[in-house]
Amino acid sequence: MKKRKILVFIFFFLFILLINGLFYNFLSGFKINLFLGVLLVIFKIQNGLEKSKSRYIKTCILNLIIYLLSFFIIYYLSGLILGFVRTDNYFTLYGFTTFIINTFIYIILREILRYNLLTKGENINHIVIYTLIFFIILDLTNTMYYYNFGGKYKMFLFFSLQVLPVISNNILATLLSKRVGYKPSILFFEVIGLYSYIIPIVPNPNKYVYSIIWFLFPIIVFYREYQNFKKNDDEFLTQNYNKKPIFVMAISFIITLVLVYFTSGYFRYQAIVIASNSMKPVINKGDTVIIKKLDKNFETLRKDDVIAFKYSGVLVVHRIVNIIKDRDKLYIYTKGDFNKAQDSFVVEEEMIYGVVETKIPLIGYPTVWLNELQ
Numbered sequence: 236m237k238k239r240k241i242l243v244f245i246f247f248f249l250f251i252l253l254i255n256g257l258f259y260n261f262l263s264g265f266k267i268n269l270f271l272g273v274l275l276v277i278f279k280i281q282n283g284l285e286k287s288k289s290r291y292i293k294t295c296i297l298n299l300i301i302y303l304l305s306f307f308i309i310y311y312l313s314g315l316i317l318g319f320v321r322t323d324n325y326f327t328l329y330g331f332t333t334f335i336i337n338t339f340i341y342i343i344l345r346e347i348l349r350y351n352l353l354t355k356g357e358n359i360n361h362i363v364i365y366t367l368i369f370f371i372i373l374d375l376t377n378t379m380y381y382y383n384f385g386g387k388y389k390m391f392l393f394f395s396l397q398v399l400p401v402i403s404n405n406i407l408a409t410l411l412s413k414r415v416g417y418k419p420s421i422l423f424f425e426v427i428g429l430y431s432y433i434i435p436i437v438p439n440p441n442k443y444v445y446s447i448i449w450f451l452f453p454i455i456v457f458y459r460e461y462q463n464f465k466k467n468d469d470e471f472l473t474q475n476y477n478k479k480p481i482f483v484m485a486i487s488f489i490i491t492l493v494l495v496y497f498t499s500g501y502f503r504y505q506a507i508v509i510a511s512n513s514m515k516p517v518i519n520k521g522d523t524v525i526i527k528k529l530d531k532n533f534e535t536l537r538k539d540d541v542i543a544f545k546y547s548g549v550l551v552v553h554r555i556v557n558i559i560k561d562r563d564k565l566y567i568y569t570k571g572d573f574n575k576a577q578d579s580f581v582v583e584e585e586m587i588y589g590v591v592e593t594k595i596p597l598i599g600y601p602t603v604w605l606n607e608l609q
Contacts, residue, residue, distance in 0.1 A: 241356045241359060241362070242356075244277070244278060244352075245365050249369050252372045252376050255380070256372065256375060256376040256380050257380070258380075260376075260380035260381075262377070264337065265337055268340045271341065272344060274348055275344060275348055283355075284351050285355065287415070287418050289414070289415045289416045291415045292415055292419060295411065295419045295460065296422055298459070299422060299423045299456070300422075302455075307430075310448070311438060313440070314438035314439070319436050319437065319439055320437060320438075321436050322431055322432070322435055322436065330432070338428045339428075339429065342424045342428055343421055345370065346408065346420040347417050349370055349408060349409070349417065350412040353366055353412050353413045363413065366409065367405055367406065367409050370409075371402060374404070378393075396442055396446045399450045400446055400449040400453075403449075403451070403453040403454045404424070404427075404449075404453050406457055407453040407460075408424065410460060410461060411423070414460075423456075427449075506523050506524070506526075506595075507526055508523050509522045511571075512573055513571030513573050513574055514541070514552060514553065514571050514572050516572070517541070518552065518591075518594055519597070521597045522594045522595065523595040524543075524595075525593050525594070525595070526588060526590070527589050528589040533565050534565075536555060536567065536590065537558075538555050538556065538557065539555060540590050541553070541590065541591040542554075542567070542569070542587060542588075542591065543590070544569070544586045544588055545588060546586060553569040553570055553571050554570055554571070554572055564584060565583075566581050566582075566583060567583075
């Protein structure tokens with residue numbers, strides 16, 4: 236009887252999700268969390284809820300933290316090639332409640348429900364497949380409603396850009412829930428789901444590269460953890476309780492923090508990719524320059540310094556050819572080394588961003604190339 240109840244539960248609510256995703260979208264926004272809350276209440280009444288009590292939880296969580304830190308180091312380093320983009324400001328009342336809190340609650344409810352479906356239905360044939368399909372449709376339900384499915388190419392885009400990352404995320408979540416419990420899954424997917432709302436600047440790959448990255452990362456973590464679960468209990472439980480993984484995690488955290496804040500512009504130095512040849516041969520298109528912010532200390536500027544300044548919403552890197560001081564205010568004239576004439580505008584103090592300290596040749600060229608393709 237319990238088997239039948241669980242199967243009816245999965246297929247009935249899967250049908251509702253399909254109706255929502257294809258026709259009506261009545262589960263948008265906070266309503267999807269309300270829906271998940273109702274599902275948990277119904278499931279508890281029918282079958283009861285299990286708590287996550289696996290002895291592997293601490294070891295698995297430590298593994299996931301190391302994977303996440305290592306990933307974000309590589310991801311933010313790739314931003315030197317792929318470029319960076321500032322995220323919207325979600326730290327408003329609307330952004331906090333609509334995106335951050337909503338996502339936070341959604342992941343918790345989803346993973347608790349996933350764990351209980353897998354735990355209570357462990358004696359049902361193909362329960363893992365049924366549960367996997369259920370949560371894939373759950374994650375795609377709003378996307379399905381708004382996506383334009385006209386033509387084979389649109390279907391291909393939907394599958395490659397939307398479905399594949401969702402499949403890999405749910406495969407990993409299913410493994411973690413079945414073998415360990417919902418706590419490691421909640422940790423992992425809270426970080427993945429919330430980082431772009433909390434960190435002010437993120438790498439800017441095009442949508443195809445983005446899809447590949449977020450498809451492969453969960454698959455790699457799945458493979459690593461699957462190999463760990465194949466070990467015997469003593470080996471699995473003791474593998475991370477030595478000094479080396481803790482040291483690696485601490486170093487990874489520090490490097491990740493420095494990378495995020497360095498590229499965010501909160502430090503005194505920031506990396507910027509050059510998108511033109513106006514400063515040839517000193518600075519070429521595709522070079523990355525390191526900018527030292529002046530913090531309004533403009534009196535240190537001298538003729539022949541290469542500065543970064545904002546003009547018409549664009550960050551320009553040109554050389555100073557003349558400085559005029561009038562009534563304690565500086566007016567700066569600039570020119571690109573490769574340009575025949577100096578710039579037709581005057582750079583005022585409020586336009587100045589910083590002075591170029593050094594360059595890294597050609598490392599940013601893929602960023603320029605990808606931006607030119609868009």
